[in-house]
Amino acid sequence: MEAEAAVDYLVDERSKAQFDIDAMKIIWAGGKHEFEVSDRMARLVASDPVFRKDNRAILDRKELFKNTLRKAAHAWKRIIELRLSEQEASKLRFFVDEPAYTDLHWGMFIPVIKGQGTEEQRKKWLPMAYRMQIIGCYAQTELGHGSNVQGLETTATFDPELDEFVIHSPTLTSSKWWPGGLGRASTHAVVFARLITDGKDHGINGFIVQLRSLDDHLPLPGIIIGDIGMKFGNGAYNTMDNGFLRFDHVRIPRDQMLMRVKQVTREGKVVQSDVPWQLLYGTMVYVRQTIVADASCALSRAVCIATRYSAVRRQFGSQNGHETQVIDYRTQQSRLFPLLASAYAFRFVGEWLKWLYMDVTQRLQARDFSTLPEAHACTAGLKSLTTSVTADAIEECRKLCGGHGYLCSSGLPELFAVYVPACTYEGDNIVLLLQVARFLMKTVSQLGSGERPVGTTTYLLRLEHLLQCPCDVQGAEDWLKPDVVVQLFEARSARMTVACAKSLSKFSKPEDGFMDLSADLVSVATAHCQLIVVSKFVEKLQQDIPGEGVKQQLEALCSIYALSLLKKHLGDFLSTSCITSKQASLANDVLRSLYSQVRPNAIALVDAFNYTDHFLGSVLGRYDGNVYPKLYEEALKDPLNESVVPDGYHEYLQPVLKQRLRTARL
Ligand SMILES: CCC/C=C/C(=O)SCCNC(=O)CCNC(=O)[C@H](O)C(C)(C)COP(=O)([O-])OP(=O)([O-])OC[C@H]1O[C@@H](n2cnc3c(N)ncnc32)[C@H](O)[C@@H]1OP(=O)([O-])[O-]
């Protein structure tokens, strides 16, 4: 009876939607074709029992890892059998939803060879990698150095006599530590090491090194290798074999140095090609860009769970004879709807970043390196912003689901545990924001010298205006004007940037200024990145958006995104005199009315993500809203419930109980 009532809640919710949900699904997916591929792959995975994942939290590490190997092998078999395209295969792996060595093989090993190898090296290594005849990983981070790439200690010393490099780990801290796929699965790695020729250190470079035998998978001579151990959370990221690796004078042929950026000749001479040395960091730029799109996936997933459950869950009050749906509490809306809006915002900024990355890649091929610094700043900054927000948002969604959110069967604890390292890998978020700040300070300092800011920093050309312009909000409705909001975010970012640049100029050594002001510099970078997200959302809305009511919903979400940021960072906006307290109060009123506008559409807005129940992996987020009976079902599956009397009762519970009885009698 209760179960049926729960199902009814969501049917009723869906009937309230004021927009064409199928059209929204296509917008979310990024196009009709993308939607079709994604939908087909999600269903394929969901209907295959090998891809079951509801038991991950109770498997021990060895079983868990073996299961991941099994799934990866099965995924590969299906990819071959069904002759899936690269796009389909990557979607299939995405919906398998389990961190695995294949992520690094496809996501870093292949891209690093593509980006940093010569034509010849690509021809030799890529076909084997594409067929998975070799499995590779990306071995950069060391026990002693992750963020500071220039501080890596592994050496690659050229031996001109044998035309080979000797790869060596001179210290404990030079051990490679963290690379995914390294611990157990990889046969090869691209190892980043210091290039030494003729006793001279030429800085870091990538080298392709075979780690394990292709016959019996045993480590090759001089290779000390293993898994770094359990990580945060049960199941979660422990499906991945992050590894350690030490080299004891391991020899590789000269042609296994990736030579697009630097070459070493037969005689041992180092030749720097005309591409910028920063291309050595290019794979990180590529992955950071993909992480932004992934952030919208993880965030939308958590928001989907919390929104559906908030419509099912009732506490206190009275609504047509029932208690109130918790989604109708203003406090719930003010915590949930900005996250819903952020999921859409990150989706669109991720799409734009993908375009930016493709653009910079094409320019690089044409030897135009001018947009590389901006691409670095955008990928670094947006990776940092979106992953930090998403990690916090998953935890907020757990709280929005009350006690049941803490159950593994809610799907949220595992999502959180898998997601949080995104704030650290591919560059610690603070370190990356400091890179953005460095780029902004450089851009501002060059304004007087005729150097024109490009792309996302073009607004700094209007610096004089932005430093003085008052905010154009007279009445509440002005807060819904995109140009007013974008200019406000530009003004805040410009004013904070200039204030920091002024403080920096007071230091005789810029490095001292950067150290002293680093917390302020991080705030400046955050303001700039938030401006990018807001303006890319606004630009998206200027495109043709088909589907009845779709554009209106997206406009409401865009305003919620911007105004909730304004509310959260009110200190920035007030202290830079960008707005008055009266305008801030009007913005708050508008936010409340936007929440009311979104409320009837909330369930349809999360349905538009088109997630299967398999992918969501959450009893609370089930499409049918049938939460309570399923919570019981999941609880009863727990191994603790296999027997009525627990293991250990006779040894440890009974004696205690008996003793208490005796004590009571005394
Ligand atoms: C999915 C899970 C798998 C995870 C895998 C991993 O985690 S893998 C491991 C992931 N590991 C990490 O993510 C490690 C994170 N650490 C790093 O990326 C670097 O150590 C660093 C960028 C923090 C500093 O680097 P540094 O000490 O060499 O340099 P610097 O600060 O002195 O700057 C010098 C110049 O270079 C510029 N520039 C910098 N980067 C780029 C770029 N990518 N492109 C273009 N340009 C770039 C910079 O703007 C500056 O320009 P300017 O002002 O002279 O015109």
Ligand SMILES: Cc1cc2nc3c(=O)[nH]c(=O)nc-3n(C[C@H](O)[C@H](O)[C@H](O)COP(=O)(O)OP(=O)(O)OC[C@H]3O[C@@H](n4cnc5c(N)ncnc54)[C@H](O)[C@@H]3O)c2cc1C
């Ligand atoms: C799950 C996971 C998977 C990974 N996969 C791989 C992989 O496949 N391949 C690989 O090579 N690596 C991998 N890594 C390593 C990862 O890239 C590094 O951990 C990351 O770059 C951060 O470096 P670190 O660990 O040295 O952090 P640290 O730099 O030691 O950070 C510690 C603290 O110091 C602060 N800090 C550091 N420098 C500065 C500064 N200049 N100014 C202010 N604060 C600073 C940071 O903000 C942080 O709070 C992985 C890591 C994780 C967690």
